[in-house]
Amino acid sequence: MTFIELAERVLREEKSPLTANEIWKVAENKGYSSQLNSQGKTPWATLGAQIYVNERDNSQTPFAVVGKRPKRFYLKEQASLFDLEQIETTENTEEITDKKTRTQYLEKDLHPFLAHFAYYYLKCYTKTINHSKSNKKEFGEWVHPDVVGCNFPIGEWSTEVLNLSSSVGNNSINIKSFELKRELNLGSLRENFFQTVSNSSWANESYLVAAEISKNEDFLNELTRLSTSFGIGIIRLDIENPLSSEVILPARTRENLDWETINKLTLNRDFKDFLKRIKNDLTSNEIRKEEYDRVYEPEELIKSITKKR
Incomplete structure (x- = not known):
């Protein structure tokens, strides 16, 4: 069975x-x-x-x-x-209300939740970008996305089609960029949103991701307006039940990448390695999963966040 x-x-x-x-x-x-x-x-x-x-x-x-x-x-x-x-x-929409409990986990603790969601629901292999590895002497003001990811046609296309698309310069990969926040609310919305626009608009798809998203009507209206205007998608991570994480507002897909910005991002070693990894996987027609962020099972994710409380 x-x-x-x-x-x-x-x-x-x-x-x-x-x-x-x-x-x-x-x-x-x-x-x-x-x-x-x-x-x-x-x-x-x-x-x-x-x-x-x-x-x-x-x-x-x-x-x-x-x-x-x-x-x-x-x-x-x-x-x-x-x-x-x-x-x-009659669904259970109960939110975490204990402020002390909510603040126990850090933004970095959400990265594995995003890697899980991206892998299973966006069909995307992700790589966390360590900001400390950026070359601040050469480009000190540049801020990198928190996580980047790539969709590959490998496994979906035949070898013949992959080889032909590569020979004409079209691999049909889709690169995604993610800005990760613990919480989104009306007070921090514009700062967080335009940080995402600044850090992620070079990619084919850009997302602002959070575990706690306010249900305030004014906030949701403004979030929807900004998402529609700038094409930034919104993802809600469910730390209680990772399988219920979801895209609440879709990203607009851009056909072309911003290569000038991508070149600046290579000042970060993690990002440079990410680009090399994509190239190697496309050349070999084989995705080396172990070279990307590890994808944990839901039970492991829940245990990891529970330890923080």
């Missing part, structure tokens, strides 16, 4: 929208999990990731989703059995 077949079976029998974790618990109780041909240490995380990706990318997917925090899955064929509107309005 595959993970997708297992999820379909559980949802068909349970006749109820379930989270990925709930699907796994039912599968364990019914003994279905033992029928998986999986040697992974965290099969429940693999199950969750595969359902999310299947629902997002497969036009023929049997799954549909309701709610956001947490997301619940159901089978399209059973949609008439549920009051989806009621489920949507």
Whole structure:
């Protein structure tokens, strides 16, 4: 049994929208999990990731989703059995309210959450940029993005197509730049947003990422306006349930990279190594995953942030 077949079976029998974790618990109780041909240490995380990706990318997917925090899955064929509107309005949207608890973790602790989200949902290999490695003597005022990433056609295109596209100077890679903040609110919005514009607009896609995003109506209206005007995408990281992280406002894709700015960014050793890595992977038609940010499983991410509290 595959993970997708297992999820379909559980949802068909349970006749109820379930989270990925709930699907796994039912599968364990019914003994279905033992029928998986999986040697992974965290099969429940693999199950969750595969359902999310299947629902997002497969036009023929049997799954549909309701709610956001947490997301619940159901089978399209059973949609008439549920009051989806009621489920949507009764979702748990409880936020972390203890200010002391909220301030225990640092911005850098969110980097692994972003690497996980980028890998599974943006199909992107990321590299954290260490600002201390920038050559401040040569270009002291330049500020680098927190994280950069790349989408590759490797694995999706045949070798013949890859070779042809490379020979005509078109590898169809997509480079992304991410500015990471712990919290976004009305008071800090413009500063954080225009820092992202300054640091990330050289890329094909630019994102402002945060774990805590205010629900203030004025803030959300201004955030939406700025995102639309400048093409900056917004990502919310869910540190309680990494599988529920999401793009809340999409980025505008730019066809061309800003090579002049990219050249300035190479004053940072991490960024220069990132460019070399992309070139080597394209040349060899093989992605060396170990050379990018490590992608942790959801359980590992949650444990890492829990230790900070």
